[in-house]
Amino acid sequence: MTRTRISCCVPHCRRTRFHVSANVDVDGIAVDFAAEWICRNHWSPVPSALRKAHSQAKKAVRVSGTSDACEESSAIWRECKRVATEIAVGIG
Numbered sequence: 001m002t003r004t005r006i007s008c009c010v011p012h013c014r015r016t017r018f019h020v021s022a023n024v025d026v027d028g029i030a031v032d033f034a035a036e037w038i039c040r041n042h043w044s045p046v047p048s049a050l051r052k053a054h055s056q057a058k059k060a061v062r063v064s065g066t067s068d069a070c071e072e073s074s075a076i077w078r079e080c081k082r083v084a085t086e087i088a089v090g091i092g
């Protein structure tokens, strides 16, 4: 098995980690929750309320396994990436 590395979602961040799949069943389709990643340095400045909303949304997907919950979780993750990137470039 080839181990691939994934990069932090924040543009120009050089941090990487090994990709370990975290598949969750959503309406019978495997969705990999570990396909994207934000490194510790860029995750820490994200407001704790948003980080908490992200973890709760992921948990909701694992529990319900519905595409609605997955879409909600994806929207919160996109917001996390947007906020992390804005903070990283100094406009957040």
Ligand SMILES: [Zn+2]
Pocket (backbone or CB within 6 Å): 008, 009, 010, 013, 014, 015, 038, 039, 040, 041, 042
């Ligand atoms: Zn980073």
